[in-house]
Amino acid sequence: MHRPLACLLAASAAALVAGACEAPTAAGAKLGPLVALDSLRTADGADLPCCTVDTAGARATLVGGTLSFRARTTFADAVITPVGPADSACMNAVDGVLNGITGVVTMPDGSTYIEIPCHIGTYSLALTQQLDLANGRSETTEIVVSSGTYTWKRDTLSLAVTAGLPTTATMTADTIAVSAAGHTYKLQAVASY
Numbered sequence: 001m002h003r004p005l006a007c008l009l010a011a012s013a014a015a016l017v018a019g020a021c022e023a024p025t026a027a028g029a030k031l032g033p034l035v036a037l038d039s040l041r042t043a044d045g046a047d048l049p050c051c052t053v054d055t056a057g058a059r060a061t062l063v064g065g066t067l068s069f070r071a072r073t074t075f076a077d078a079v080i081t082p083v084g085p086a087d088s089a090c091m092n093a094v095d096g097v098l099n100g101i102t103g104v105v106t107m108p109d110g111s112t113y114i115e116i117p118c119h120i121g122t123y124s125l126a127l128t129q130q131l132d133l134a135n136g137r138s139e140t141t142e143i144v145v146s147s148g149t150y151t152w153k154r155d156t157l158s159l160a161v162t163a164g165l166p167t168t169a170t171m172t173a174d175t176i177a178v179s180a181a182g183h184t185y186k187l188q189a190v191a192s193y
Contacts, residue, residue, distance in 0.1 A: 033070065033071050034068060034069070034070055035069050035070060035071050035116065035117045035118050035121065036068075036069040036114075036115075036116045036117060036189075037066055037067075037068050037069070038066060038067040038068075038176055038187035038188060038189055039064070039065070039066055039187060039188055040062075040064050040065030040066065040067075040127070040128075040185055040186070040187050040188075041175070041186050041187060041188045042185070042186045043062050043065075043127075043183065043184070043185050043186075044183055044184055045184075048062060048063060048064060049061050049062060049063045049130070050062055057133065057134035058131050058132065058133050058134065059131070059132040060129050060130070060131050060132075061129060061130045061132070062127060062128070062129055063128050063129065063130045063140070064127070064128035065125070065126055065127040065128055065185060065187070066124075066125075066126055066187075067123065067124075067125050067169075067176060067178060067185075067187045068123060068124045068126070069116055069118070069121055069122075069123050069150060069152075070121050070122045070123070070124075071117075071118045071121045104173070104174045104189050112173045112174060113154050113155055113171070113173070114171055114173075114174060114175075114176065114189045116150075116152040116157070118152070119151060119152055119153065120149070120150065120151050120152070121149070121150060122147070122148065122149055122150070123147065123148060123149070123150040123159060124144055124146075124147040125144070125145045125146045125147070125164075125167060125178055125180070125185070126142050126143060126144045126145065127142070127143050127145055127185070128140060128141070128142050128143075129141055129142075129143065144163070144164060145164050145165055145167070145180055146159070146161050146163070146164035146165050146166075146167040146178075146180055147161070147162060147163045147164055148160045148161040148162035148163065148164075148167075149162065155171050155172075156171065157169045157170070157171050157176065159178075164180075165180040165181050166180065166181075167179065167180045168180075174188060174189045175187065175188060175189070176189070
């Protein structure tokens, strides 16, 4: 079995607890609706594809990744909207102009910020790697680096990890930078709503 690229990259910076890079297996876990999705643009300052690592007869290259945000699955504080009940944590007032394609709000003064439609929910940081095997075959796999819950308010994203590597995030303009095990992944805002 090949080690995920995220683990290979992180292993050079810090010792990993066994299984830390395994995908979480919450049997029967219910996910809320996808409220925002961000696509990986760079890793450790290098544009994708990047960060090739050779190991055990395979060459692993980071080719993509996503930071997904999901709304809560249940809520006691529903708000009635024209399209039906909604979680009050997903009722945001936007002061500027929201670009529905990127999820970025442009304020009257020209400044921008990423709008995550819900103030709380769950998140998952996943990297996509391409494995070029010694036998000439190639396969693509997705590795969940970190998952848990998030809280968001303008320009502030806090991640509470429940599975995977300890992870922090910062937001600027249309980019979210996520740090895990000494590596920084920059993601470009892409709306899913």
